[in-house]
Amino acid sequence: MSPVESNVGALAAWTPYLAGGFAWNIVISCVALVSGLALGFALALLRLSSCRVCAWGGQWLTGVSRNVPTFVFQYYLIFMLPNGVPLPFVHLILPIPAWLKAALALALAVAGFTSDNLLHPLGEWRAGSTRGARLFVSHLANYFVVIVMASSTASVIGVPELVSRCNTMINALGRSDAMLWIYLYAMAWFCIFSLTITAVIPTLYGRATYH
Numbered sequence: 010m011s012p013v014e015s016n017v018g019a020l021a022a023w024t025p026y027l028a029g030g031f032a033w034n035i036v037i038s039c040v041a042l043v044s045g046l047a048l049g050f051a052l053a054l055l056r057l058s059s060c061r062v063c064a065w066g067g068q069w070l071t072g073v074s075r076n077v078p079t080f081v082f083q084y085y086l087i088f089m090l091p092n093g094v095p096l097p098f099v100h101l102i103l104p105i106p107a108w109l110k111a112a113l114a115l116a117l118a119v120a121g122f123t124s125d126n127l128l129h130p131l132g133e134w135r136a137g138s139t140r141g142a143r144l145f146v147s148h149l150a151n152y153f154v155v156i157v158m159a160s161s162t163a164s165v166i167g168v169p170e171l172v173s174r175c176n177t178m179i180n181a182l183g184r185s186d187a188m189l190w191i192y193l194y195a196m197a198w199f200c201i202f203s204l205t206i207t208a209v210i211p212t213l214y215g216r217a218t219y220h
Contacts, residue, residue, distance in 0.1 A: 016190040023178050030174035031198050033108060037160040037170065040112035042153055045119020048074075052124035053131055067124070075121030079114050080162050086110040087166050108170075111163035115156055122152055150210040154203040161199075171195050 052074070055067025087110055093102035130145045164173035175195050179188050 012186055016187055019178075019182060019187060020190060020194050027171060027174050027178070027195070027198070030169055030171040031202075033163070033168060033170040034157055034160045035202075037108055037112045037115065037163055037168070038153065038157045040109070041115035041119055041156055041160070044112070045116035046123050046149075048116065048120035049123020050127060052120060053127040056124065056128055057131060071121055071124040073121075074117045075125065077117050079118050079159060080165075082114040082117060083111055083162065083166050086114055107166050108163060108168045111160065111166060111168055115159060118159075119152070119156060123149075146210065150207050153210075154206055157202065157206075158199060171198060 052067045052071050055063045058064050090105055090110055093104045095102050126145055126148050130142045161170060161172040163170050172195065175191050178191055
């Protein structure tokens with residue numbers, strides 16, 4: 010069997026395992042997107058508030074969330090947050106897994122992005138225009154791609170996402186020539202998903218809001 014056939018066969022055999030890792034990337038990214046959108050929306054509303062203190066607070070919090078390095082913040086959350094939170098009255102401990110900590114770290118960046126990019130669309134929406142909202146959805150789809158890519162950093166805190174499982178596969182095969190094939194395969198997963206998202210989401214939103 011040639012090296013090419015050997016590597017292709019190995020990738021085919023390990024694909025379900027790698028797909029499970031990519032599923033973690035999607036879960037982390039979706040949780041980060043939803044929680045970051047909610048926080049960023051609240052920050053944007055604060056910045057548009059007629060209360061000067063609220064507007065200043067929203068602007069300051071946006072600046073903080075925008076400038077916090079996500080990669081470093083993941084390490085802080087691992088050490089700052091406990092592995093579980095005790096629930097009152099039921100004597101149970103609610104676990105806080107590593108993937109959730111990674112999602113929270115990414116959510117901070119999403120909040121800053123949302124606050125900045127939703128500020129003007131909210132003003133236009135109040136004036137009766139939906140153009141800014143449509144543009145925001147397009148930008149959000151592109152940013153979601155960035156979040157999915159950034160979710161691969163979760164491997165550094167022990168989350169078994171795609172890059173982490175690629176490293177496991179490389180170690181299991183024990184062949185240096187397989188490394189390039191495996192990483193290219195993983196890159197293809199990210200690229201295909203990203204191209205799909207940036208094409209589908211704006212199209213679906215445009216059809217849903219077209220009158």
